[in-house]
Amino acid sequence: MLKSYKYNKQFNYLGGNNGMDASTLILYIVVLIFLFISFLKDRKKTREALLKAWKSFFMLLPPMLTVIFLLGFIVVFIPEKTIAAYIGETSGFLGFLISSLVGAVTLVPGFVAFPMAKMLLENGAGIAQMAVFISTLMMVGVVTAPLEASFFGWKATIGRNLMAYFYSFLVGYIVWMVVRI
Amino acid sequence: MDGGTNMKKLTWKSFQGFYILVVIGLVVYLFLPREGARVFHVVIDNILFMLGVIPPIFILVGLFDVWVPRERVTRHLGDRSGVKGTGISIALGALTAGPLYAAFPIAEVMLHKGTSLRNIFIFIGAWSTMKIPMLLFEIQNLGARFALTRYTMSFLGVFSIAYFLDKLLLVEDKKSIVEKLQ
Numbered sequence: 001m002l003k004s005y006k007y008n009k010q011f012n013y014l015g016g017n018n019g020m021d022a023s024t025l026i027l028y029i030v031v032l033i034f035l036f037i038s039f040l041k042d043r044k045k046t047r048e049a050l051l052k053a054w055k056s057f058f059m060l061l062p063p064m065l066t067v068i069f070l071l072g073f074i075v076v077f078i079p080e081k082t083i084a085a086y087i088g089e090t091s092g093f094l095g096f097l098i099s100s101l102v103g104a105v106t107l108v109p110g111f112v113a114f115p116m117a118k119m120l121l122e123n124g125a126g127i128a129q130m131a132v133f134i135s136t137l138m139m140v141g142v143v144t145a146p147l148e149a150s151f152f153g154w155k156a157t158i159g160r161n162l163m164a165y166f167y168s169f170l171v172g173y174i175v176w177m178v179v180r181i
Numbered sequence: 182m183d184g185g186t187n188m189k190k191l192t193w194k195s196f197q198g199f200y201i202l203v204v205i206g207l208v209v210y211l212f213l214p215r216e217g218a219r220v221f222h223v224v225i226d227n228i229l230f231m232l233g234v235i236p237p238i239f240i241l242v243g244l245f246d247v248w249v250p251r252e253r254v255t256r257h258l259g260d261r262s263g264v265k266g267t268g269i270s271i272a273l274g275a276l277t278a279g280p281l282y283a284a285f286p287i288a289e290v291m292l293h294k295g296t297s298l299r300n301i302f303i304f305i306g307a308w309s310t311m312k313i314p315m316l317l318f319e320i321q322n323l324g325a326r327f328a329l330t331r332y333t334m335s336f337l338g339v340f341s342i343a344y345f346l347d348k349l350l351l352v353e354d355k356k357s358i359v360e361k362l363q
Contacts, residue, residue: 023320023321023325024233024234024237024321027234027237027238027317027321028236028237030237031237031238031240031241031244032237034240034241034244035240035244038244038247038248045247045248046244046247048243048247049240049243049244049246049247049248050240050243051243052242052243052246052247052278053236053239053240053241053242053243053244054239054243056239056242056243056278057235057236057239060235061196062195062196062198062199064231065196065199065228066198066199066202068224068227068228068231069199069202069203069206069224070202071223071227072206072220072221072223072224072227073202073205073206073209073220075223076216076219076220076223077216109280110312110315110318110319111315111318114318114319114321114322114323115227115230115231115322117322117323118227118322118323119223119227121323127327130323131327131331134319134331135310135331135334135335138309138310138335139306139309139310139335139338141281144281147282150361151285151288151358151361152358152361153354153357153358153361155349155350155354156346156349156350156354156358159345159346159349159350160302160342160346163341163342163345163346164338164342167338167341167342170334170338171331171334171335171338174330174334175327175330175331175334178326178330179324179326179327179330
């Protein structure tokens with residue numbers, strides 16, 4: 001029988017949702033109110049905003065579809081046990097090292113990283129490890145370091161990135177603790 | 182440190198990776214129907230989920246973009262010092278859209294107006310980790326506890342990193358940064 005992809009206990013625990021729940025509905029309502037106010041104040045600007053929204057959405061589609069598909073293969077073909085061994089709750093130092101390095105080196109837009117982390121969490125990854133991944137992804141940029149250095153110099157760039165890298169472990173730990181409470 | 186969308190042109194080629202994966206998926210389905218079906222099941226489920234939660238978030242991005250008076254705020258930043266300047270730096274980083282490299286020109290203007298280097302670092306930090314639409318999307322995906330805790334931690338991190346960075350840099354370092362940015 002076709003097994004629908006499951007929500008493991010840990011994910012339920014997180015309170016992540018599966019589609020249109022109350023918080024999504026509230027978000028829709030609030031945004032529609034904003035949109036309405038904006039429309040009353042300035043039609044042209046509102047049209048601009050919607051156009052911008054549409055463009056940003058379209059820009060995001062290719063990487064998002066690709067990453068969701070890649071993750072689809074990963075979670076189906078790599079056993080949950082294996083995922084858990086590398087980046088799971090009990091993966092220890094190795095898990096933190098892997099998730100932090102991937103986060104520091106890769107250039108994944110935040111909007112793509114969240115679905116990625118969601119799919120991994122549903123299939124064996126640990127909460128702390130995913131928080132470390134997202135945190136390093138956003139705060140540490142190995143690839144963008146030269147660009148950053150061209151503005152702020154190497155001393156500030158290396159200092160900032162190193163501090164952000166180590167701080168991310170604290171973020172992972174605290175997020176893990178709070179989610180467990 | 183990548184905050185969002187690239188400004189390159191979108192063509193059918195942009196979807197190449199996706200098409201290739203669809204074909205691979207179909208091939209897998211031919212040879213391993215069970216696994217192939219599961220792949221498509223997971224993928225379709227997640228795409229539908231994203232399509233369900235994304236529209237309001239991107240409309241918010243668009244609304245912030247047209248209504249947050251970026252230029253006017255930066256113009257006035259110089260006169261405000263201390264807490265107020267820091268607050269404005271954060272708000273500007275959290276409410277505006279765009280990738281990190283779009284933040285650098287704004288940082289440049291801020292520096293011209295006399296914003297302290299510490300506030301510039303806070304602005305860059307807020308821009309990369311504290312975007313409100315991003316937070317909403319994170320809540321949808323990973324739950325409120327995870328997202329809000331991480332957001333709070335980012336907030337504290339942005340502050341402490343800016344503080345220590347300010348301490349780490351010598352006067353000469355700062356001078357050369359300011360010169361470079363101007």
